Amino acid sequence: MNSRLYRYLRILACVPLLAGGGHVHADAAKAGRFYEDALVRFQGNDVPGAIIQLKNALQQDRDMLAAHLLLAKAYLSSGDVGPAEVEFKEALRLGADREVVVVPLAQIYLMQGRYQLLIDSIKPDGLSLPAKVDVLSLRGTALGNVGKSIDATRSFEEARALDSLSPVPLLAEVPRLIAGGELDVARVRAERAVELAPDLAAAHNALASVKHAAGDLAGALAGYEKAISLQPGFVDAVVARAGILIDLSRDAEAVSTLAVLDTASEPRARYLQALLATRRGDAAAASRYMEEAAGLVDALPSEWLATQEQILMVGALAHYSGRQYEKARKYLEALTGRYPRNIGARRLLAAVLVDMGEYPRAATLLDQVLRDLPDDPQTLHLLGRVQLAQKRYARATELFERALAAGGRSSELQASLGASRLGQGERAAGISNLKAAFEHNPQDLGVAVTLANLLVREGQKPDALAVAMRVVEALPDDPSALNLLGLIKASTGDAEGARQAYVEAVRKSPGFMPAQLNLIRADIESGRLDEARSLLDTLLRKNKRDGIAMYEMAMLEQRAGRHAEASRWFERAAAERPNDVRIVLGLVELRSAAGDRVGAREAAYGLALRRKGDLGVMAALANTEIAAGDLRSAQQTLREMTALAEFDATALVRIGYLQLAAANPDAAVYAARKAMQGRPADLAAMALMVQAERMRKDSPAVDSALQALRKQHPGSSIGMRLAGDVAMDRGQPAQAVERYRQAFELQPDFDLVTRLASAHVLLGKPEQGAVWVRRWLQRAPDDMSAYSVLAELEMRKGDWVAARRGYEKVVASGRFDARTLNNLANVLIHLGEGDPVALAQQALAMAPGDVAIVDTLGWALARAGRYDEAIRHLRDARLRAPQDAEIRWHLGFALARQGRADEARAELQAALQDGAQSAWTDEARELLKKL
Structure with a gap:
């Protein structure tokens, strides 16, 4: 029989009630057939076909864990990371074991630029060696991307130490080393990766990247070519090779190289195409490619983009070419902050600042560049423009002349020189110089803009x-x-x-x-508001996060008198900018109720930013952070709350219990102490202190806190209850029984009855626990939870018939939950009576995805000879709890009866590998021998 029954008896606390709804589709067998066909297709690299069949399976049974998991893998293999993430999370929600999804989820978070989420939620603990190496490598990249260089290095070192023959941590570290200028170390890592995996394209690409950064263009070209030969269409290698070819003026080869890519979706390729178009004299194509490159970069996840040096530069250049200075500046500030060695980025940022009129900062940046490149004509030109803008005409003229002497030949430079001469009062010479530059090259848009604007100002x-x-x-x-x-x-x-x-x-x-x-x-x-609205709608369809377009829409609606719409757009724009925003607490609650943990947290965070010091808002934020598993952020929020609460005991106790939920008992102790400074005898604060010390497992402190509470509140049932809990913590069930008994006499409740029953079970006296339950039933004869506990105690005594009567009484009352049905189904399986399948199906409908119920249903189906359906559910259960030997026994049994000997043998061997003896192990061994 299935021994994983729901235990109403608790060792430390009551088992919490599970709430949930769902259904079990009537045609589970059909879903299983779709799944098995999808599995064959996926293994045969027919990913589109596998996706279709998996969707068919999920139409039959939307909670089929195995189908969700395989669909996630199929989406990820096709590069569709958004749906892949949804399916992996759905698999987790349905109970998939962490080992199955942790690496692909980490890869998705890295691809999306959600580095902090990866760091906080993807841990290597408890994983197998290969998965641990992968996770440590991915975490190293994420840690480096959020500026935690020491932690990143440590993560990569730990990964290499775990598996010195894996190229994964070596390749993951190379980009970071290149960005930090550690080319020698990067070369060692890349060469070792090539040695370990000579047929891996990524290894050759990494080594080529190191050579590229070191200026060895011939070696880099050879490396990129090797990578492309091993993996045609390898985007990074193709783009890098084309870039080198353009630098070497081998444009035809560059065009041929880029032809293998879908350049419409790759911003770096689009930028290179713009350069090639400029060389051909095709200004319209160059402009179009630049616009497309800018749009592609804008659409990328901001957190991921912040760590991509090349793509940031492409975005900046593309926006700068379109005079979108604010966007160009955003990219350049991110780029120069993370990659201070990039002189070109610093110079371009200075150019942006010049165009935006921020001359002091531009001058500072340009002076820094000149220290590295003292005769760079572009930098001299830009610095001259700064002087020109500040009306230091003589100095500007000097710098422009130096730029010309250093080899600067652009018509824009000549135009700038003309403008500086105008400023010096040499009006005729200046205008003549500018017009001559323009006449020489009327297609030089930069000169035209400079000249036209200067003429306007003149x-x-x-x-x-x-x-x-x-x-x-x-x-x-x-x-x-x-x-x-x-x-x-x-x-x-x-x-x-x-x-x-x-x-x-x-x-x-x-x-x-x-x-x-x-x-x-x-x-x-x-006043053409409809036309303006139509244009803005088009912009926002292309980029839903365009804060400028949102702002313009708000202005439009305000002009039109539609204040509600204007308010909505102002809020959306402010969320992007992010200033002057409003988000209501009800949105947090709504998203939380809908299970949207990420959305709830985002809304709560926005609200907390705008209502600083509001403890209720901050508590909502902390709850969403805890629900999302981001305990570090929750603890920080709660620390701020503790400071703001001052000595409000009620608020501090609330904060303290939130700290316990956030796994920070030290902070909960502090909150309790602070609360008691204002109200030394506060019962809730003293109880919090005991609970916090219990979590810290500090025995002397627990005793002191408990003694203080019982001394201050000698007649409190809470004190006695906590004393019983502490005794259970220490493995003293007899003492716990006495404390719970005393608490019950002070204030009877069913929670204490379950504690008493649990303690008696540990003493080996379940009948004594039953006495307490019957005593409670004399007080509350309609308490169905008590009958369920009593039925479990009957099972522990081996009285299955009595257990059946107890569970059936609860079911007949109509006041039952999924656990009751699950346990009754197991009793019926053991007795070989009734219809355990129907009961397990009903239980699963009430608590979909619960592994104990999924296993019970599968086992009941197997015992009923319905092996196709059984295998579907037992596979599901195994994915949720792959270490559970009994589940693997059940699956092995069903597979064997279905004639699938190889799979059955594998499951039975896994079930029996630890050598433990259970009620089912003899039967499992006999079956394995037959196989």
Whole structure:
């Protein structure tokens, strides 16, 4: 029989009631057949076919754990990480063992950039060696990505120590070492990985990356080529190889290399295509590719993106080319903060700051770059622009001339020199210089923008308009040129002309954000609210997290008088920016009730930010953090609450119990002591102290806390109850019985009855426990929970008939739960009577996914000869509890009866491997011999 019955008897505390709903589909056998077909397809690399069959299985039985788990693996293998994460979490919710899902979940979190979640929730403890090595390697990467370099190094070292022959931790560490400039160590790691796994593309790519960073372009090219030969379409290797080829002016080879990729989804490839288009003189294609690269980068998860040096740079360059300085700055600040060695990023950030008018910081950055590259013409040019903006014209002219002498040849540099001369009062020379630069290259949009803007500032708007119109003529398909024309027309007061320029820019390049936003603003200004709303809807469909578009929508709705909608959009925009936001506590409660732990936590966190010091809000946040398993964050929130609560005993006790839930008994002790400073005799605070010391397992402190409570409250049932719990902690059931008895006499309740029964069971006297239960039933003859406990005690005595009567009484009352049905089903299996299958099915419908019930149902089906259905449920149970020997015995039995000898043999061997003796082991050994 199945020995994993629900125990109403508790050793330390009552078994909590389980709540839940669900169903068992009538056609479980059909679901099992779909699953088995999907398994064959998946093993044969027919992943799409496997996904279809798994969905079919789940249509028959939505709670089929094995199907959810295999579907997660199928999605992950096809790169669809969002649905994969959903399915892995569903498998966990349904009871899958952590060993089965921990590595793929960690990989998903890393791919999504959710590093802190990986660190907090994916631990190596209790895993097998391969899984532990993988998890430690993934954690090392995540720790490095959140700036915990020492912890990252330690994690990689531990992984290598566990398995010195695995290339996994070596390859995981290489990117971090390259970013830190530790190229020699990186080379050692990469070479060792190649030695261990010569046919692994990732190993050759890692070694090529090291050579690339060291300037060995020939060696890097060879390495990337090797990686691509081993794994065609290896994106990192393809992009890196193409980049080197472009640097070497081998454009045809670069085009051929990129042709193997779906460049529409790879921002680095799109950026390289923009460079190639620029070299071909195809400005429209270059602009389009830059826009697409920017959009692709924007769509990436922000936490993951923050650790990707190349992609951050692509995003910054793409946005800078489109004059989206705020976005470019965001990427560059992330990049320079994490990769301070990247001189190009520092220089580009300075350029952005110059364009945004933040000249002091730009000058500081440029001075730093000049210390590394004293004659760099780009840096000299930028620093000259800073001086120009600050009207230090002589110094600007000097820097521009130095840039020209150092080899700077851009028309923009010449235009800047012209502007500085204008500032020095050399008006004719300056304007002549600028116009000459523009005439030399009217397709140089940068020069056109500089000249036109300077002319506008000089009051020469017709001349500025002429420049803008000339650049549009030179670049008729370039939306940036049309956007410039719109801006210049707007500056001249031609609002309709400006709007038409923006419309044309958007028509030519629907994804060009500057023109779109300028068109929206023009429409709002002129009262074309419907047109503006339509454009904003399009933007938000493309990027739902575009805070600027949300802000514009809020302004539009405010202008239209739709205040509720304006408020909604302001809140959404503020959540992205994130300033001046409002989130209601009811949202936290709603999401929590719906099981959306992540969403609840996010809402609670936003609310806590905006209502600092509100203990109720912070308690809600702590609860969501605990529910999400982020105990570290919960403990920090609770520490802040403890400080804010001052000496409010009620608040401190509440905080203390939350600390216990967050596995921080030391903090709970502190909260209890602080509460008692304000109210020294507070019973709740003193009880909290005992519970906290129990969790700390500090015997002297537990005794002191308990003695203080009982001295202060000698007639308290709580004190006696806690004394009994402490005795049970120490393996003293006889003493616990006496304390629980005294507590019961002070204040009778069923919780104490279950404690008394548990203590008597430990004493080997279940009949004495039954006496207490019967005594309680004299007080409360309709207490069905008491009848359930009594039935379990009858089973412990071996009186299965009496146990059946007890459970059937509870069921007949209508006041039963899934545990009662499960236990009754097991009694019937043992007696060979009744319909245990129906009872187990009913129990599973009430508590779907509970491993004991899943196993009971499978075992009942197996004993009834319904092996197809039995195997489906027993597989499910094994996935939830793979270390449970009895479940494996049940599965082995069913597989053997189905004629699947190899699988049955494996399950029976696993069930019997520890040599323990149970009621079923003799039967299992006999069956194994027959197989």
